[in-house]
Amino acid sequence: xxxxxxxxxxxxxxxxxxxxxxxxxxxxxxxxxxTGSNPLCGDEMTFHLKLDDGRLSAIRFTGKGCAxxxxxxxxxxxxxxxxxxxxxxALIDALKGLMQGREPAAGVDLGDLEALAGVRKFPVRVKCAxxxxxxxxxxxxxxxxxxx
Amino acid sequence: xALDVRRIRLDFPILDRRVHGKPLVYLDNAATSQKPRQVIxxxxxxxxxxxxNIHRGIHALAEEATxxxxxxxxxxxxxxxxxxxxxxxxTRNTTEAINLFAHAWGRSRLKAGDQILLxxxxxxxxxxxxxxxxxxxxxxxxxxxxxxxxxxELGKLDALLTRRTKLVALTHMSNVLGTINPIQDIxxxxxxxxxxALIDAAQSAPHLPLDVQQLGADAVxxxxxxxLGPTGVGVLWAREELLEAMxxxxxxxxxxxxxxxTSSTWNEIPWKFEAGTPNIADVIAxxxxxxxxxxxxxxxxxxxxxxxxxxxxxxxxxxxxxxxYGPDPHTTPRGGVVSFNLQxxxxxxxxxxxDAEGVAIRAGHHCAKPLMRRLGVAATARAxxxxxxxxxxxxxxxxxxxxxxxFFSKKTAKVxx
Numbered sequence: 001x002x003x004x005x006x007x008x009x010x011x012x013x014x015x016x017x018x019x020x021x022x023x024x025x026x027x028x029x030x031x032x033x034x035t036g037s038n039p040l041c042g043d044e045m046t047f048h049l050k051l052d053d054g055r056l057s058a059i060r061f062t063g064k065g066c067a068x069x070x071x072x073x074x075x076x077x078x079x080x081x082x083x084x085x086x087x088x089x090a091l092i093d094a095l096k097g098l099m100q101g102r103e104p105a106a107g108v109d110l111g112d113l114e115a116l117a118g119v120r121k122f123p124v125r126v127k128c129a130x131x132x133x134x135x136x137x138x139x140x141x142x143x144x145x146x147x148x
Numbered sequence: 149x150a151l152d153v154r155r156i157r158l159d160f161p162i163l164d165r166r167v168h169g170k171p172l173v174y175l176d177n178a179a180t181s182q183k184p185r186q187v188i189x190x191x192x193x194x195x196x197x198x199x200x201n202i203h204r205g206i207h208a209l210a211e212e213a214t215x216x217x218x219x220x221x222x223x224x225x226x227x228x229x230x231x232x233x234x235x236x237x238x239t240r241n242t243t244e245a246i247n248l249f250a251h252a253w254g255r256s257r258l259k260a261g262d263q264i265l266l267x268x269x270x271x272x273x274x275x276x277x278x279x280x281x282x283x284x285x286x287x288x289x290x291x292x293x294x295x296x297x298x299x300x301e302l303g304k305l306d307a308l309l310t311r312r313t314k315l316v317a318l319t320h321m322s323n324v325l326g327t328i329n330p331i332q333d334i335x336x337x338x339x340x341x342x343x344x345a346l347i348d349a350a351q352s353a354p355h356l357p358l359d360v361q362q363l364g365a366d367a368v369x370x371x372x373x374x375x376l377g378p379t380g381v382g383v384l385w386a387r388e389e390l391l392e393a394m395x396x397x398x399x400x401x402x403x404x405x406x407x408x409x410t411s412s413t414w415n416e417i418p419w420k421f422e423a424g425t426p427n428i429a430d431v432i433a434x435x436x437x438x439x440x441x442x443x444x445x446x447x448x449x450x451x452x453x454x455x456x457x458x459x460x461x462x463x464x465x466x467x468x469x470x471x472x473y474g475p476d477p478h479t480t481p482r483g484g485v486v487s488f489n490l491q492x493x494x495x496x497x498x499x500x501x502x503d504a505e506g507v508a509i510r511a512g513h514h515c516a517k518p519l520m521r522r523l524g525v526a527a528t529a530r531a532x533x534x535x536x537x538x539x540x541x542x543x544x545x546x547x548x549x550x551x552x553x554x555f556f557s558k559k560t561a562k563v564x565x
Contacts, residue, residue, distance in 0.1 A: 002168035002504045006555065009500070015556070041496055041527045042513035042520060064526060066494030128496060 008118030009125065010067065017112070018067040023077035027060035034139030038131050040124070043069055047135050051143065055084050066128050068119060073132035075112040080136065085143045092133045099126050150451035151444060157536050159184040170506030173541045178323050178351060178485050178532035179510055180373045184440055187376055191433040202428055203402060203419070217428050220435035221418070227438050228368065229359040230385050237384040237391070237418040238426055242350040243273040245369035245384035248421060249346055250277040252394040254315070260286030263312040265343070267292040267300055268522050269322045272515040274348040278317060287314070294522050298325040298474040305337055313343040320352035324514045324530065325474030326457065326485035328352070335364040350374060355453055355483050357446040360385055376437035378430040391417040398423040449535055453484035456533040460486050460542045473523055484533035490549065493556060495529040501555050505548035
């Protein structure tokens with residue numbers, strides 16, 4: 001049973017993103033650079049965000065980490081590029097829900113990120129997956145309109 | 149083998165457990181040790197037969213509990229070769245013991261211009277309390293550097309020790325690298341400039357003969373739970389005249405001699421530092437842990453772990469895709485801790501698959517982030533041994549590492565196709 005769970009945790013799409021991450025590297029012209037770390041393992045990750053008219057026109061990330069954190073960052077960047085700040089917020093909310101077993105809200109497409117559903121069975125690894133969206137969320141906080 | 153491990157294993161019920169359908173191989177002893185039946189039974193027996201608050205009852209149960217609790221203080225003193233039990237203060241853990249000393253000794257004594265000397269290989273528990281003390285008093289921190297192979301750069305020690313150095317706080321044995329530091333020599337050099345020496349013995353007290361007088365240390369801290377005892381018990385030993393001169397750490401019941409509405413006088417040492425009802429049951433059970441280790445003999449414990457460490461080191465060194473950290477145990481004194489990384493894989497991924505194979509190790513920064521930075525890694529995998537581990541279990545680790553390799557290479561082969 002545990003081997004099946006391992007296969008669920010390390011789905012091929014996750015290892016694919018881990019071995020050949022997209023959106024990895026620096027981003028000249030980015031207005032937002034935001035870094036976070038996973039206190040459990042010490043892994044650090046930085047997201048570089050370029051914003052044009054309230055849209056994430058380009059995203060890159062730097063830093064090293066485990067397969068789960070690297071794949072999550074790569075998939076997140078892929079899914080977020082081109083989205084509005086509000087859409088990004090909705091996607092991040094859906095990902096937090098995914099870690100608690102909730103279905104995403106209507107109209108939110110998780111794309112490859114859905115492969116992270118298997119992480120839920122490994123509670124200590126949830127933080128590895130969540131690092132990337134926590135960092136992006138922190139970076140977007142000043143960009144999101146204040147609730148009126 | 150220096151120890152009769154087969155017999156020892158019978159005393160540890162948890163070692164019969166299966167994890168994910170495989171027999172448990174527990175190699176996370178530097179984090180916490182397992183507990184023998186004798187310790188578990190003592191804990192239960194206390195609550196079934198003797199439970200009462202100590203030092204204040206006039207009934208039979210209170211007297212029994214007090215006598216049992218205080219008997220362990222004497223046991224601890226003998227175990228670490230302290231001159232008397234008056235220097236033994238029970239705390240929650242090593243961290244609290246170090247914080248107690250930092251607070252009660254440091255706050256009123258240190259001032260701007262003073263210096264505390266630490267090393268780059270300290271656990272956060274022997275680093276952050278001193279950062280807080282430095283911030284509160286204006287004292288500064290200095291660090292003994294670590295060599296590439298994980299030893300203290302002692303050639304730099306004399307330059308770092310100055311008249312400004314008031315305290316040297318060092319680990320006896322690194323929880324990441326297993327390096328055993330030459331504490332006796334360092335303490336002598338610290339004393340020459342008038343500094344005190346506090347030793348973090350969290351990793352050494354469980355694994356080697358500890359003689360605080362031979363080390364010459366002024367204070368020593370360690371935890372029961374890493375040495376067969378329950379969680380929730382730590383020990384601070386300090387020279388009695390230091391404890392006498394120190395202000396209390398926490399105020400409350402038990403630690404007073406007399407209380408007026410606006411002022412109080414303090415109880416004698418060591419009770420001055422044990423405010424409130426202590427962890428009576430766990431201290432009493434800790435006594436069984438000390439007795440257990442005493443029957444084995446700490447030199448035998450160390451010899452057993454040395455054998456496991458040398459074997460694990462040799463086997464892991466044969467693997468071309470494994471990087472080992474820390475000094476060569478053939479040439480440098482080293483405890484039963486082996487940190488390593490498997491090429492191309494993060495230790496968390498390694499640890500997850502090892503766990504599926506029933507092998508429990510630690511993966512991460514081991515609460516020593518400055519040392520991780522010094523080694524140039526974010527994290528390592530760490531196997532750590534104790535009295536019940538066997539050479540066969542080291543083989544199981546090696547086999548499980550092979551399973552890690554094939555799991556990820558099979559997967560990535562599919563990805564590439």
